[in-house]
Amino acid sequence: MRSSPSSTVSLDAPLSALSRSKAPSAHVAALMDAGVRTVQDLLWALPLRAIPTPRLRPFREAREGEMFLGQGRVIHCELRPAFGRRTKGRLLLYTGHLVVKELSGDGTLSLRFFNIYPQQKKQLEGLEQVWFLGQLQEWRAQLQIINPKVIPLLDASWPSTLGDWLIEYPTISKVPGSFTAKLIAQLPREVWTDIHPSYPTDALTDLSLGRAFQVLHAQLPPSELTPELRTRAVERLAYEEFFVDQLKITTRRRFIKKKTGAPVHAAPDTLTALEKLLPFTLTDDQAKVIQEILADMGSGHPMMRMLQGDVGCGKTIVAFLVALVACAQGGQVALMCPTEALAQQHAQTLAGLFGKLPFLTPSLLLGSMKKKEKDAVQKALASGASNFVIGTHALFQESVAFQRLTLAVIDEQHKFGVEQRLALTGKGAGTHCLIMSATPIPRTLSLAQYGDLDFSTIKHLPAGRKGIKTRIVAPANYGKYVDFIRQRLALGDQGYFVFPAIDESETLDLQNVTEAFQNYREVFPGVPMATLHGKMKADDKAQVVEAFTRGELKILIATSVIEVGINVPNAAFMCVYHPERFGLSSLHQLRGRVGRGEKPGFCFLVLDSELGEAGLQRLAILEQTTDGFAIAEADLQNRGEGDLFGVDQSGTTVRRRVADFQRHSHILEKVYRDVQELQRTQPEKIDPILLKLARDQKILDTI
Numbered sequence: 001m002r003s004s005p006s007s008t009v010s011l012d013a014p015l016s017a018l019s020r021s022k023a024p025s026a027h028v029a030a031l032m033d034a035g036v037r038t039v040q041d042l043l044w045a046l047p048l049r050a051i052p053t054p055r056l057r058p059f060r061e062a063r064e065g066e067m068f069l070g071q072g073r074v075i076h077c078e079l080r081p082a083f084g085r086r087t088k089g090r091l092l093l094y095t096g097h098l099v100v101k102e103l104s105g106d107g108t109l110s111l112r113f114f115n116i117y118p119q120q121k122k123q124l125e126g127l128e129q130v131w132f133l134g135q136l137q138e139w140r141a142q143l144q145i146i147n148p149k150v151i152p153l154l155d156a157s158w159p160s161t162l163g164d165w166l167i168e169y170p171t172i173s174k175v176p177g178s179f180t181a182k183l184i185a186q187l188p189r190e191v192w193t194d195i196h197p198s199y200p201t202d203a204l205t206d207l208s209l210g211r212a213f214q215v216l217h218a219q220l221p222p223s224e225l226t227p228e229l230r231t232r233a234v235e236r237l238a239y240e241e242f243f244v245d246q247l248k249i250t251t252r253r254r255f256i257k258k259k260t261g262a263p264v265h266a267a268p269d270t271l272t273a274l275e276k277l278l279p280f281t282l283t284d285d286q287a288k289v290i291q292e293i294l295a296d297m298g299s300g301h302p303m304m305r306m307l308q309g310d311v312g313c314g315k316t317i318v319a320f321l322v323a324l325v326a327c328a329q330g331g332q333v334a335l336m337c338p339t340e341a342l343a344q345q346h347a348q349t350l351a352g353l354f355g356k357l358p359f360l361t362p363s364l365l366l367g368s369m370k371k372k373e374k375d376a377v378q379k380a381l382a383s384g385a386s387n388f389v390i391g392t393h394a395l396f397q398e399s400v401a402f403q404r405l406t407l408a409v410i411d412e413q414h415k416f417g418v419e420q421r422l423a424l425t426g427k428g429a430g431t432h433c434l435i436m437s438a439t440p441i442p443r444t445l446s447l448a449q450y451g452d453l454d455f456s457t458i459k460h461l462p463a464g465r466k467g468i469k470t471r472i473v474a475p476a477n478y479g480k481y482v483d484f485i486r487q488r489l490a491l492g493d494q495g496y497f498v499f500p501a502i503d504e505s506e507t508l509d510l511q512n513v514t515e516a517f518q519n520y521r522e523v524f525p526g527v528p529m530a531t532l533h534g535k536m537k538a539d540d541k542a543q544v545v546e547a548f549t550r551g552e553l554k555i556l557i558a559t560s561v562i563e564v565g566i567n568v569p570n571a572a573f574m575c576v577y578h579p580e581r582f583g584l585s586s587l588h589q590l591r592g593r594v595g596r597g598e599k600p601g602f603c604f605l606v607l608d609s610e611l612g613e614a615g616l617q618r619l620a621i622l623e624q625t626t627d628g629f630a631i632a633e634a635d636l637q638n639r640g641e642g643d644l645f646g647v648d649q650s651g652t653t654v655r656r657r658v659a660d661f662q663r664h665s666h667i668l669e670k671v672y673r674d675v676q677e678l679q680r681t682q683p684e685k686i687d688p689i690l691l692k693l694a695r696d697q698k699i700l701d702t703i
Contacts, residue, residue: 213237549566
């Protein structure tokens with residue numbers, strides 16, 4: 001490391017500019033691989049915490065939870081091997097216990113050390129009088145400090161070298177936070193005063209980006225860094241993140257709308273003829289959104305539209321009708337599903353309703369199909385012999401080509417990411433895209449993640465649905481719950497038992513599919529039942545689903561693989577075990593599998609043990625409402641928003657650095673308005689930025 005880095009280091013300089021040698025150190029290389037490539041990227045590696053350096057105090061002022069700086073004489077030193085704790089290099093680690101008595105008083109404090117190396121052990125053994133610094137904890141009614149920093153008292157100047165703040169940085173890609181702290185400390189003072197955003201955000205906020213970074217990296221005296229200023233600094237960085245996100249979304253929308261799309265115009269008699277093939281009448285909502293979608297597809301530009309509506313509202317029929325209009329005019333349609341079960345269900349529904357249409361040549365493409373079958377489907381799509389393909393992730397593989405892909409329909413969008421959407425629509429020129437979601441999108445999420453889409457919403461369920469009642473089953477009520485299931489089976493109902501695991505786990509104490517199948521054969525003797533889960537072969541899963549659909553099976557004991565793709569009107573009860581391990585939207589989707597016919601549906605959330613108050617309140621939302629929008633809002637608060645611009649949508653892989661949809665929703669709303677206003681009033685400022693983003697993100701190549 002450089003002891004005095006050059007003042008010429010700029011924000012755009014590569015992180016390797018902070019290395020002592022020409023080649024980056026191993027830690028610097030690891031940071032760059034993790035995405036911290038420039039000095040500016042380093043600024044976004046924010047501290048976990050920054051605590052004002054404490055002043056030297058007598059032991060009587062020690063308080064639990066506080067950082068404490070003290071000095072004293074070592075009156076007890078015990079160091080012994082931590083048996084069984086060896087590093088990869090087979091070095092023996094040690095634990096230690098020092099008791100320190102203050103120099104001018106009778107107070108004592110315990111200093112405890114865990115997993116220390118032999119060199120550290122040697123340093124501790126020779127200590128007589130020391131400085132020590134660490135956080136106070138209480139153990140067995142006595143205060144102690146775990147793994148404190150300890151320096152010989154002979155180093156009288158040591159406290160002054162600590163500076164105003166004790167700053168802790170996170171570990172990044174196995175690079176310790178202490179190394180990141182050293183890099184930050186090397187930055188020339190000029191860097192902090194030369195921080196300017198790449199976008200016109202300083203003019204739109206009351207705190208500059210540079211000042212915000214100074215605050216959050218504790219580059220100010222403690223007297224200046226107030227809690228209010230820190231809050232403003234966090235919000236300033238959240239604004240910056242939301243602003244960049246909005247620019248990316250705006251870029252996608254603008255350049256999509258500039259593309260030419262194949263116009264699809266539905267003749268009234270074509271749509272009427274298709275509707276007559278249905279065994280029911282479309283609802284007003286369904287008819288309205290069909291017109292919205294067809295109007296968009298007839299605009300001459302690629303459609304990018306989200307069709308959202310609650311479970312069972314009829315989104316699939318809407319998608320089929322607009323897809324068939326495209327096929328009738330010589331186009332091709334691809335419908336992508338997250339599971340093979342859902343793809344097969346859609347293929348059966350399409351064949352059953354519209355199989356006799358002379359212009360329809362459907363096909364099915366699944367990952368589990370044999371190579372010969374896949375090759376035949378791919379050949380038919382490339383030649384145009386097949387004009388409506390239903391499939392899974394196999395559809396956006398490079399080997400799949402279309403003669404004239406007019407419309408791409410993506411079902412259950414939350415299972416896919418933006419890149420996957422673009423990979424499919426990129427297989428055609430100006431392809432229209434219809435995205436379906438049974439998980440309604442909260443406004444904040446729609447602004448941040450789906451701002452490039454137009455929205456159509458089906459608000460009302462078809463008439464005749466009896467609704468679904470949801471109840472939490474505590475262990476004390478388990479017997480009554482089982483009796484109720486027996487009554488429903490006696491009435492001829494079918495239902496599902498859903499578990500979070502397939503087999504017994506050594507690490508998690510969960511009921512599982514395999515164990516439950518054995519148990520419930522004894523609980524419900526003579527009732528035909530089967531298991532269904534993701535490890536089964538595709539043919540075996542298909543046979544089980546068909547048997548359940550025909551009514552030959554009364555109970556399916558399954559994982560959440562049944563969340564989508566199974567439509568059995570006779571299914572009346574859904575029993576979810578360990579519901580605390582599922583998201584609210586997933587539970588809402590699961591209960592949407594029942595109550596789809598003339599019978600009422602029942603959903604039971606079966607607890608294996610008592611939940612805490614917070615857990616019960618979370619599940620109680622499902623007892624209180626069947627409004628998918630309210631549930632989606634609650635789920636967003638609980639699980640996060642997922643990866644906005646990549647593949648993952650789970651809410652668990654990628655997290656925002658600062659911005660949070662719930663806490664900062666007011667900032668997101670402001671960013672949205674600001675970006676719209678900039679486009680309207682200062683296009684000369686915003687247009688070059690959007691064009692550069694389009695090139696950097698390769699948007700011009702992928703839409």
